[in-house]
Every structure is written in C-alpha cells, then in structure tokens.
Amino acid sequence: xxxxxxxxxxxxxxxxxxxxxxSTSALPPxxxxxxxxxxxxxxxxxxxxxxxxxxxQGLTTQNIPSVDSPSSHPRPQGLxxxxxxxxxxxxxxxxxxxxxxxxxxxxLGFLIDVDAREVQSLARHLKRYKLRAKVTVEVVDxxxxxxxxxxxxxxxxxxxxxxxxxxxxxxxxxxxVMGTRLIASGDRKLDMDADLVDVGTYxxxxxxxxxAEGQSEIIKDSALPLECNMDYMNGIDFRxxxxxxxxxxxxxxxxxxxxxxxxxxxxxxxxxxxxILEYRPSSSVVIPPKDTNINRSPGKGRSxxxxxxxxxxxxxxxxxxxxxxxxxxxxxxxxQSPTDEFMLSWLTEEGREGGExxxxxxxxxxxxxxxxxxxxxxxxxxxx
Amino acid sequence: MLxxxxxxxxxxxxxxxxxxxxxxxxxRITVESGGCHGFQYLMSLTNxxxxxxxxxxxxxxxxxxxxxxxxxEPSLELLxxxxxxxxxELIGSQFKVVGNPAATSSCGxxxxxxxxx
Numbered sequence: 001x002x003x004x005x006x007x008x009x010x011x012x013x014x015x016x017x018x019x020x021x022x023s024t025s026a027l028p029p030x031x032x033x034x035x036x037x038x039x040x041x042x043x044x045x046x047x048x049x050x051x052x053x054x055x056x057q058g059l060t061t062q063n064i065p066s067v068d069s070p071s072s073h074p075r076p077q078g079l080x081x082x083x084x085x086x087x088x089x090x091x092x093x094x095x096x097x098x099x100x101x102x103x104x105x106x107x108l109g110f111l112i113d114v115d116a117r118e119v120q121s122l123a124r125h126l127k128r129y130k131l132r133a134k135v136t137v138e139v140v141d142x143x144x145x146x147x148x149x150x151x152x153x154x155x156x157x158x159x160x161x162x163x164x165x166x167x168x169x170x171x172x173x174x175x176x177v178m179g180t181r182l183i184a185s186g187d188r189k190l191d192m193d194a195d196l197v198d199v200g201t202y203x204x205x206x207x208x209x210x211x212a213e214g215q216s217e218i219i220k221d222s223a224l225p226l227e228c229n230m231d232y233m234n235g236i237d238f239r240x241x242x243x244x245x246x247x248x249x250x251x252x253x254x255x256x257x258x259x260x261x262x263x264x265x266x267x268x269x270x271x272x273x274x275x276i277l278e279y280r281p282s283s284s285v286v287i288p289p290k291d292t293n294i295n296r297s298p299g300k301g302r303s304x305x306x307x308x309x310x311x312x313x314x315x316x317x318x319x320x321x322x323x324x325x326x327x328x329x330x331x332x333x334x335x336q337s338p339t340d341e342f343m344l345s346w347l348t349e350e351g352r353e354g355g356e357x358x359x360x361x362x363x364x365x366x367x368x369x370x371x372x373x374x375x376x377x378x379x380x381x382x383x384x
Numbered sequence: 385m386l387x388x389x390x391x392x393x394x395x396x397x398x399x400x401x402x403x404x405x406x407x408x409x410x411x412r413i414t415v416e417s418g419g420c421h422g423f424q425y426l427m428s429l430t431n432x433x434x435x436x437x438x439x440x441x442x443x444x445x446x447x448x449x450x451x452x453x454x455x456x457e458p459s460l461e462l463l464x465x466x467x468x469x470x471x472x473e474l475i476g477s478q479f480k481v482v483g484n485p486a487a488t489s490s491c492g493x494x495x496x497x498x499x500x501x
Contacts, residue, residue, distance in 0.1 A: 055417065058417050058418040058419070058422075059422070086420070086421040086422055086491075086498040087489070128499075129417035129422060129423070130417070131415060131416055131423075131458045131459070132414070132416065132456065133416070133417065242418065242419050242420045242496065243420065244419075244420060244421065244422040244498075245420070246420045247491060
C-alpha cells in the first residue's frame, strides 16, 4: 500500500459517504448520442485587470494569448490548462476562457473553470501570487454563470449552439470526442436541440473516453500532468517560458518516459474479460475504495495501477502502460501478455467489508492515435 | 524588522553611489509572481526621492556607508529577515537575496522561489 496509515482513515470515510449516496440513488443512465448537461461539478472564477494575461502566463501550463499578440491570429475561445505546484504536481485542472463580457468595457479578464469543491482554494492560490499585479480575483456566483457541456456523436461537426445568454462556446480541446464547453448566464435554463441530462451522465461519458477531471481523479499535489494525459489533451505548451512547475514537466517530456497514464477501465466480477468498454447502468459491481492498488492476478509483486474512482462498472485508473495495455514504450516491444488478468482487492477496514473485483484497462482511440503520432515524430522541439 | 545588508553589498552600493555621484541612490528589491517556482526577485536602482512614504520602507546599512535598500509593503512581507548580498562569481556579479526565511524552495538559477502556503 502506498498510502500512509495517517491519511488512510480520511480516505475511507470519504468513500463511505459516497457509497451511501450511490446505494440510495440509481446509477445515471448511459449518455444519449446528442445531449447536454449543466456541470454542477464545476465553478467559475473571474480574474480581471490589466495584468491578467501576464499574471496567468506565469502560473499555468498553457500559453495565454497576450493583449499585444497580432490580431490576425484568431484568439482561442477556451484553453485547457493546469495550475501546478513548484515541484510539478497538479493542483487544479482548468479551462481558461477570455471573459467576453469585458470586451465592451475595454477591460481584460478571464473566466477560470475549476472543480466546484476547489473553487475557494484556487481563488486563495491566485490571491497568494497577486502581490502588486493589477488583477482582481472573484469567485463567480452559480446564479451568475454556469459551465455546460454539449455533444453530438451523430455528426462529425462539433455542436455549436448560439443563444443570447451563452457567453462562451468552445470546442472541448482535450479531445475531439468530448464535444463543446459552454459558459452560460445562470439565470435561465439552457434550452438546446438535444437531450438534457444530469451531470452524472456527463461523468459516465467522460470516463468512457478516459478523460479525468477534477481533484477526486487528478489528485491535488500528487498527480503529474503527463500521467493525466494533459500533454495529449492540449493542456501544456512545451515552448512557453517559465511557469510554476515547469522544471519537472519539461524535463520529463524531453528526457523521461511516461510509464503510467490515466486510462478508462471496466470492472467485472467473474467470467471472461470484456472485449469492449461498455457502461452498464444496472451494474451491481461494488466500486473499490479510492487508491486501491491494481495487481496482476494471480500473482504477487509490484502493483500495476491505482484505482481513482468510477461509476457503476466503469472508472478511471492510473495504469502502468507496459503491464496493462499493449502499448510499447522505449522500443522495448509489447510487454503485456494477452492472458494477463488484473485484480483490485481491498481489506476490511473500520467495519467495512473487504472485497475484490477484476478489471481491464482500455486505451481510447483518440489517445492511442496521439501516443503513436508522437512516437513516429520523435520528441518535439527543444525546450524554451 | 531587520534586513541584513552584507558588507560586500554595502560597499558595492557605495561604489555605485560615488560613481554616479548620486547620494540618493538606493537598491529597490521587489517580489513579483513569475519564474518556475512562482515568485521572483526584481532588482533595480532607484532614487530615495521616488520612494513612496505610505508604501515603501527604506533600510540603511548600519556601517555608515550610506547604502540603502528599498522595499514595498507586499515585497517586504516576503523578504523580511533576508540577507542582501553582492556575489562575485565567474558567471557574473550581482546583488542577490540569500537566506530568505519565507522561501521554502527555489529553482535552479535561484531567481525564483516558493513560499510556505
């Protein structure tokens, strides 16, 4: 076990309460091909002021368009990015949108879309670095603005709805399979030509695509940006100048190998391993506690992954690629044996039943494509 | 509140003062966000006449050299107890903040640091 005994009780308690929640409410329905959801799991922070672009530039992994960049370059509507700590671990995964409301007021600013439970903590983090910078940091009230996601799997073109009270519409740049991110004013329900679903259904869809989001999956002060696939999800600019946490990130990119990555996994009780990743809302599989190690079955030895969380029979896990997938690293060839099986087992603790469940990891197509295209092109550019 | 100005730093400042024949000269040290550890030091030469009475604090070396260091309020918060040194190395000579008690870690080049949460 790699978690220290001191932190363990909290994790177990947190899990117990979430299990209670699951047992009283049914699992969310599978995502419709064309749907939209209000992401109650996300909140917004407004950062405004003359120094806002430069201020963010020094704190995030993404290149923030500056005011004086040539206007011939189309400004992106939204960027995926992360705040890291000085040793290169992820603090928050965020989207950063230019605040379009400020354009008329001739002011500069951004809206930052962050895990709802971390919104106050990110606001404190930003204020800590403020010093003399001309910026103001404010948590946006949920009634004022909300984060939404929309998708249309029936069309190759991204769903780009336009309505008066939608301020920002942008492609979810993490992956083309994710859909569209929207910022809408909070005083009205968004009405779109698609099925309105709960945030739980969005989470199912996100997990199926192997996209981790929020600090229950991207663990604060511990997760590494490359292990969370942020390099393949357009979250890191490897050519930009200094930002907090750059040293380790750029060194890993250019001299290291990323052996572990977050992947979607399916849980199954017995029988043969599933061929395709499929969510079953009727699943009765018991969700393992967070941080449960994944081991080869049968057999002891070093764990090959760690469970991060899930819904029903699917979830996300940090997986050793060479052991749990057929991806080859370092030209060492495929290490995995197709007959390998993987097991999560946990012990009785604080009156909770122990248990075990089998699991299989899947590499989403979009991720496999990006991993192999980086292999053939070699390592990108020299660092900046 | 104390800031330690090393004899080397004081004599270097005195040198610049006499070279520029400007007795009002002072070294301004500012902390701003940036660099790979989140905060960085900015050094500049300034005149005591441009010091703001509300916002700035002027430190004068106690050795009678007249060397002065200026810090604004938020920067002083993160710099108090530090030592201001003048280092002469092969790579170049420069004023440097050393032994900052607020810094928990710093980057390879030493210009950027992190503070306790």
